[in-house]
Amino acid sequence: MRDGHAYDAELPKGISRSRPLPDEKLGALWDSIVIEEETKKQLLSQAVLNFTLRGKVDRTVIPLHGVILLTGEPGTGKTSLARGLAHRTAMAFRGGRFKLLEVEPHSLTSSAMGKTQRAVSDLFSQAIAEAAMSGPTIVLLDEVETLAADRSKMSLEANPIDIHRATDAVLVQLDALAERFPDLLFVATSNFPDAVDSAFTSRCDLVLRVPLPDRTACGQILRDCLTGLGRTYPEIGRLASAPGFDRCAQECVGLDGRAIRKMVANALACRQEVAMDPAKVTLDDVLRAAQRAKVNRAGGKSK
Ligand SMILES: Nc1ncnc2c1ncn2[C@@H]1O[C@H](COP(=O)(O)OP(=O)(O)OP(=O)(O)O)[C@@H](O)[C@H]1O
Ligand SMILES: [Mg+2]
Known part of the structure; x- marks a missing residue:
């Protein structure tokens, strides 16, 4: 067991x-x-x-x-x-x-x-x-x-x-x-x-x-992910209600739920400094990770 x-x-x-x-x-x-x-x-x-x-x-x-x-x-x-x-x-x-x-x-x-x-x-x-x-x-x-x-x-x-x-x-x-x-x-x-x-x-x-998440669902998944991390790193939890959150959620449109959660993990690994101390991640890091995930996805699709 x-x-x-x-x-x-x-x-x-x-x-x-x-x-x-x-x-x-x-x-x-x-x-x-x-x-x-x-x-x-x-x-x-x-x-x-x-x-x-x-x-x-x-x-x-x-x-x-x-x-x-x-x-x-x-x-x-x-x-x-x-x-x-x-x-x-x-x-x-x-x-x-x-x-x-x-x-x-x-x-x-x-x-x-x-x-x-x-x-x-x-x-x-x-x-x-x-x-x-x-x-x-x-x-x-x-x-x-x-x-x-x-x-x-x-x-x-x-x-x-x-x-x-x-x-x-x-x-x-x-x-x-x-x-x-x-x-x-x-x-x-x-x-x-x-x-x-x-x-x-x-x-x-x-x-x-089961469809890809729409704009509202993307926001909810991203929020859920950040607040979940917030249980360990309160600073990350606060990002869910910070200015700039909506822009990140918008950028997630086109990604599936798994990709959104993985994208947040990528944001935590965007710089060694953040990887060492995930509480330092910013919404800019999240936005860039989302943009990169979209580009990679588009690249994968056109192959
Ligand atoms: N709509 C969603 N809302 C929240 N989280 C989601 C959503 N879709 C996927 N996820 C996240 O993605 C992860 C993968 O989901 P799951 O394995 O159920 O997908 P799947 O459709 O079965 O994928 P696959 O077709 O590759 O087997 C889940 O752990 C979940 O956290
Ligand atoms: Mg499955």
Whole structure:
């Protein structure tokens, strides 16, 4: 055990972590992601509905599969939201004995012919089914394009037929699990929604695009970051309400949430003097770091 979580080697293949819910740390993640309140509400309601309705209404009436897909650029908070959602859903059903499983897709893909398909089938039909039998279960499928790759875009020379079959296996298993376990919810994420097989997307009960933060959200993320640092360095906390803050927030528009937080770290490393004593960082340092992050991002994009 580390951080109070089970990281045990005994976890079934393909599952990187299993933890009981609720988990306050995941609640903090949910709160830390700045997006429209409406979007969070929609996400949570969809997850809650999964556990209220699916067990009671026939699938011929409402064909819910128990899958939510979050798409969006890297660093927009998808994984954090997915973990936070698991916590908040469990909170909504107090005393529900929920748990969260995290799937590590790369550990399933294998160069050996037939192995990926088998590993995917085993994961869903054994490990996940077993968990679902023991109580309400939420499964995080991060980078789902690895498991449910778009079959129509695969060239059979470049992509082994094994991966093609892995997508087939995911679809077959999702149907089987949806039929058997109403108290099971998958929350999938992808940076490449176009690379996800359309039959997978069609099974999703909600596909939600997590956007880049707008001007207001950028300001909130930057403020959150500075005030967080302010708990250790009060001088940095004060920058959040100093003149010049708005200009920095404006400069963050176009960056994702992760990039904004990393940019602040870069500002703390802008000069050795500041790195030695981070309390000396100024809003000018932050502004320059934001400008540089934007230039680097633009450079990366045009490549
Ligand atoms: N909208 C946001 N508000 C606040 N912080 C954010 C936001 N988006 C991202 N972050 C920060 O960026 C970090 C990375 O977020 P996360 O890993 O959830 O993103 P992701 O969308 O899953 O990225 P990737 O697609 O690369 O896996 C988080 O720790 C969070 O602090
Ligand atoms: Mg992620």
